[in-house]
Amino acid sequence: MSVKGKVFKYGNDVDTDVIIPARHLTSSDPVHLASHCMEDIDPEFVKNVKRGDVILAGCNFGCGSSREHAPIAIKASGVSLVIAESFARIFYRNAINVGLPIMECPEAYAIINAGDEVEADFDTGVIRDITTGQSFIAKPFPEFIKKIIDAGGLVEYTKSNSEV
Amino acid sequence: MGMTMTQKILADHAGLPEVHAGDLIEARLDKVLGNDVTTPPAIKVFEGMGARKVFDKDKVIMVPDHFTPNKDIKSAELSQCMRCFARKQEISNYFELGQKEMGIEHVIIPDNGLILPGDTIVGADSHTCTYGALGAFATGVGSTDLACAMVSGKTWFKVPMAIRVDLARKPGPYVTGKDIILHLIGMIGVDGALYKSLEFFGEGVKELSMDQRLTISNMAIECGAKNGIFPVDEITLDYIAKTNPERFANKDYKVYMPDKDAQYDMTIRIDLDKVPLTVALPHLPSNTRDASEVKDMKIDQVVIGSCTNGREEDIKMAAELFAGKKVADGVRCIVIPGSQRVYRKALDEGWLKVFDDAGCVISTPTCGPCLGGHMGVLAEGERCVSTTNRNFVGRMGHVKSEVILSGVPVAVASAVMGRVATPFEL
Numbered sequence: 001m002s003v004k005g006k007v008f009k010y011g012n013d014v015d016t017d018v019i020i021p022a023r024h025l026t027s028s029d030p031v032h033l034a035s036h037c038m039e040d041i042d043p044e045f046v047k048n049v050k051r052g053d054v055i056l057a058g059c060n061f062g063c064g065s066s067r068e069h070a071p072i073a074i075k076a077s078g079v080s081l082v083i084a085e086s087f088a089r090i091f092y093r094n095a096i097n098v099g100l101p102i103m104e105c106p107e108a109y110a111i112i113n114a115g116d117e118v119e120a121d122f123d124t125g126v127i128r129d130i131t132t133g134q135s136f137i138a139k140p141f142p143e144f145i146k147k148i149i150d151a152g153g154l155v156e157y158t159k160s161n162s163e164v
Numbered sequence: 165m166g167m168t169m170t171q172k173i174l175a176d177h178a179g180l181p182e183v184h185a186g187d188l189i190e191a192r193l194d195k196v197l198g199n200d201v202t203t204p205p206a207i208k209v210f211e212g213m214g215a216r217k218v219f220d221k222d223k224v225i226m227v228p229d230h231f232t233p234n235k236d237i238k239s240a241e242l243s244q245c246m247r248c249f250a251r252k253q254e255i256s257n258y259f260e261l262g263q264k265e266m267g268i269e270h271v272i273i274p275d276n277g278l279i280l281p282g283d284t285i286v287g288a289d290s291h292t293c294t295y296g297a298l299g300a301f302a303t304g305v306g307s308t309d310l311a312c313a314m315v316s317g318k319t320w321f322k323v324p325m326a327i328r329v330d331l332a333r334k335p336g337p338y339v340t341g342k343d344i345i346l347h348l349i350g351m352i353g354v355d356g357a358l359y360k361s362l363e364f365f366g367e368g369v370k371e372l373s374m375d376q377r378l379t380i381s382n383m384a385i386e387c388g389a390k391n392g393i394f395p396v397d398e399i400t401l402d403y404i405a406k407t408n409p410e411r412f413a414n415k416d417y418k419v420y421m422p423d424k425d426a427q428y429d430m431t432i433r434i435d436l437d438k439v440p441l442t443v444a445l446p447h448l449p450s451n452t453r454d455a456s457e458v459k460d461m462k463i464d465q466v467v468i469g470s471c472t473n474g475r476e477e478d479i480k481m482a483a484e485l486f487a488g489k490k491v492a493d494g495v496r497c498i499v500i501p502g503s504q505r506v507y508r509k510a511l512d513e514g515w516l517k518v519f520d521d522a523g524c525v526i527s528t529p530t531c532g533p534c535l536g537g538h539m540g541v542l543a544e545g546e547r548c549v550s551t552t553n554r555n556f557v558g559r560m561g562h563v564k565s566e567v568i569l570s571g572v573p574v575a576v577a578s579a580v581m582g583r584v585a586t587p588f589e590l
Binding site for chain 2: 017066
């Protein structure tokens with residue numbers, strides 16, 4: 001499966017408080033959360049994001065609170081993929097669990113520019129910057145994580161592995 | 165190859181003789197917890213899966229503490245959702261506002277004797293790592309992980325590498341666990357321990373009370389750590405004997421020490437006598453400074469409380485420092501005892517009177533302002549010295565407000581002086 005979109009680029013340590021501020025956590029409705037996504041770091045994001053677009057960030061993306069509302073907000077805003085140098089561990093789990101595609105690729109962060117058009121293939125891990133023609137390879141997922149993704153998320157995986 | 169404390173606990177909970185950093189394992193859970201923000205989405209997932217019963221009604225803990233007493237109708241509905249589920253599932257460790265066991269989750273859960281050394285715990289709250297102070301493995305997860313853990317009593321983990329933190333000597337006057345953990349975060353950065361365990365050792369450990377250790381483990385997440393764990397000693401066992409006499413008497417806990425040849429990715433030594441009174445300036449917990457070097461930084465508000473610094477020792481320290489002093493003109497100081505028990509202690513000991521005389525606001529236990537929920541949200545341009553755990557952009561309110569993190573002594577001194585100050589100036 002592959003996705004294609006325009007890059008929104010941010011720095012290091014993008015925390016879940018700026019992805020979705022706590023003042024909006026009284027609801028977990030994806031549409032509501034999406035309407036405030038990235039509000040405290042980039043007030044223009046919601047206006048400019050289009051279905052398929054890609055967030056590109058530095059290290060420790062999604063640090064801070066365990067709120068699953070953060071990957072839900074990003075996914076519901078239309079973003080098809082988050083590429084980062086590294087992810088904070090709770091965000092990493094939450095993204096896999098809610099089905100928000102993520103890729104770790106420090107080289108992509110170093111070289112791809114904001115506004116570039118990129119294409120990424122989840123099966124091969126290849127990220128291609130269509131604007132500049134350069135390609136990058138993301139770190140592969142461990143086998144076990146692939147199993148969760150292939151099962152359709154943690155819920156489906158748990159259902160098939162325990163008596164509900 | 166030897167294992168760290170964390171790896172040994174995980175191996176036992178996975179039923180494996182040994183594990184190695186990087187292994188993906190499925191571990192049995194002793195406790196699973198959530199709060200009023202994270203549990204309602206988990207309930208939706210739980211019910212969506214067609215699940216009927218939680219795996220063990222005595223091992224699931226639910227605490228409405230974030231937006232409580234409820235700040236608006238929507239937050240009341242979140243609490244209601246969790247309350248109804250807890251009743252239906254007969255969750256034995258659901259805590260209700262006003263009960264004497266109630267308060268902020270990471271203050272009351274250890275205090276109610278629900279965590280024992282060697283336990284494995286996941287919580288849908290990033291500060292679940294607090295319980296590492298008791299020699300347990302505890303880490304934060306999201307709502308879907310919580311839902312699945314409530315169904316199966318198990319979850320998957322990637323076995324972490326570890327950083328060894330050797331604490332040497334004794335802390336100086338007014339230097340608390342908060343200064344120590346801020347100092348460490350300042351050294352290694354907010355991703356300095358990403359995916360790793362922090363394991364604390366050294367002669368300095370015995371200088372730290374349980375409340376101080378809980379503060380240190382609480383903020384392990386602020387440098388990206390998966391968990392932050394202390395070895396079990398006399399202080400831990402005294403605490404367990406007090407909080408859970410029955411299971412203590414039955415020796416219903418397990419003490420883990422690392423193997424002699426345990427692999428640590430890195431060793432950091434901290435001489436506690438050299439740790440200054442430390443503050444973290446906006447907007448990252450790693451942006452630390454010696455508090456005495458921060459000059460002329462005027463403030464509008466002070467918050468004393470939270471899962472980081474709302475324990476009995478914190479509130480007692482605040483009362484001792486506030487005695488006979490007044491909150492500066494133009495400053496609001498909000499004191500939030502972390503639990504009903506701490507509140508009652510403060511009432512019985514006369515600490516509340518000291519706070520009232522000093523001109524402080526006294527709040528019922530709540531996470532409230534720490535995450536910009538309620539009970540002290542900041543306006544544009546306002547600055548707050550806070551004993552909480554995060555100073556991210558917009559964390560306590562307006563996107564152009566500022567939070568400076570500190571321990572209790574610096575927070576009290578700042579409230580009295582009206583600027584970032586140290587207790588030596590009082």
